[in-house]
Amino acid sequence: MNEIVFDHKECGSCPIRHRSVCARCEADELEELDAIKYYRSYEAGQPIVWSGDRMDFVASVVTGVASLSQAMEDGRTQMVGLLLPSDFLGRPGRDVAPYDVVAVSNLTLCCFRRKPFEQMMIRTPHIAQRLLEMTLDELDAAREWMLILGRKTAREKIASLMAIIARREASLALTTAGDGMDFELPLTREAMADYLGLTLETVSRQISALKRDGVITLEGKRRVIIPDFDRLQIETGDDNDGGLMV
């Protein structure tokens, strides 16, 4: 591994998001990526692109959280994607944004100019393959989310969201402790409501209920402690022998 590879990994900017796979990039590919990349920062609440805008870049989330949402005529909105660090934003081959993208917390993106990125993708098949794999993962997440939206009660929705975030945090931190997890909620109550198809009042009430019942503990309003992950898992209502644990 040379210096470039190291820097590449550090900044979390690789379109091939799993660090272990980065090793497959050759030095000149990495130089090429470096040549077309630049960083952008956004403050919490700031819009990044609006649905219908032309997008001349694709990007990778370095720090912070962004959301994709869809709006209806009358202002109702539904979050349809949540981007955490290492997630990918934008799609090669499509130059118009199909959703509103908003910085949920303070956010740093590592952007790549789209055209050269696409050309590079055509030349290096393993990037294209990795992109397909990532898209399939997103599709799986979207479908899990559809079950949450369509069939779960408010309490199950909150439990599911907590479980999803806890799992994501755990996989980043490499702490595979079965229970006794804790994390900082990266979302306001309103954003959670938007994610889950609820109102912010219902979110607040159900979080209080889960706290009262000892499923979670709160430290302040944002720090969550999960004393027993299996208990939380039961509260989600999911069929948890059914194989994959995305």
Added chain:
Amino acid sequence: MNEIVFDHKECGSCPIRHRSVCARCEADELEELDAIKYYRSYEAGQPIVWSGDRMDFVASVVTGVASLSQAMEDGRTQMVGLLLPSDFLGRPGRDVAPYDVVAVSNLTLCCFRRKPFEQMMIRTPHIAQRLLEMTLDELDAAREWMLILGRKTAREKIASLMAIIARREASLALTTAGDGMDFELPLTREAMADYLGLTLETVSRQISALKRDGVITLEGKRRVIIPDFDRLQIETGDDNDGGLMV
């Protein structure tokens, strides 16, 4: 175009589902596909694969309708994918089915053995590219669906479903008549409920309401006539100046 290409188009079996793109397949690729393909038929209601099953094929829907659904512990289910003729089933690189797949109506699949199909995909980049494009389309559809599940009223949900099916039918039939469409509903009331996160009683009531209000007309229980597509579009509640019309 030689005979093989023609047959290939006719059976709707091309993994590159748009017929116009088929022209990019070379004769020997088509022969190769023919060598690994076989047909299977299912009756309405019959299961095709269960979540967790090993899948040794990918397939293309020739006729009929199939659904992907997810189940919860207690039996609640949510449909997360609807496959109409020319849609693709299965994913290269994943050998365990993540969802239950069921034949909603009588169904014919054109199957390809998975391993040789994957190898072929690696060798022919335009198939891989097309597959990425199809997956991105599925992701867009899933996200539109999330808005439906999370934020729409029962009436808007039914209107949205009618609009989606009408659009699909129209694109297949090449009848781009702005209004005056009609089609056969390929779903039972129960399947529609499962799609929309409703109960079948609510589906029935809302269909009756749309009929009473002249938004749709029914001929029997399954044949739907849309006298004015724009009117239906308004009933969906969608922001219809927002660009793309997938």
Added chain:
DNA sequence: CGCAATTCTTGATCTGGGTCAAGGCACCCG
């Protein structure tokens, strides 16, 4: 043709979560 078995419709009632409203709490800034 007639008698199930599905599939669909409609009615009556109940309830989870939405809506409206009133504070509480933490942090910033003058």
Added chain:
DNA sequence: CGGGTGCCTTGACCCAGATCAAGAATTGCG
């Protein structure tokens, strides 16, 4: 230090859609 200004919590009430229940229409099959 005092009064904003966001965020969050809690209460009271209401309604869209679920649930329970009873038939009607359509389909299929002996």
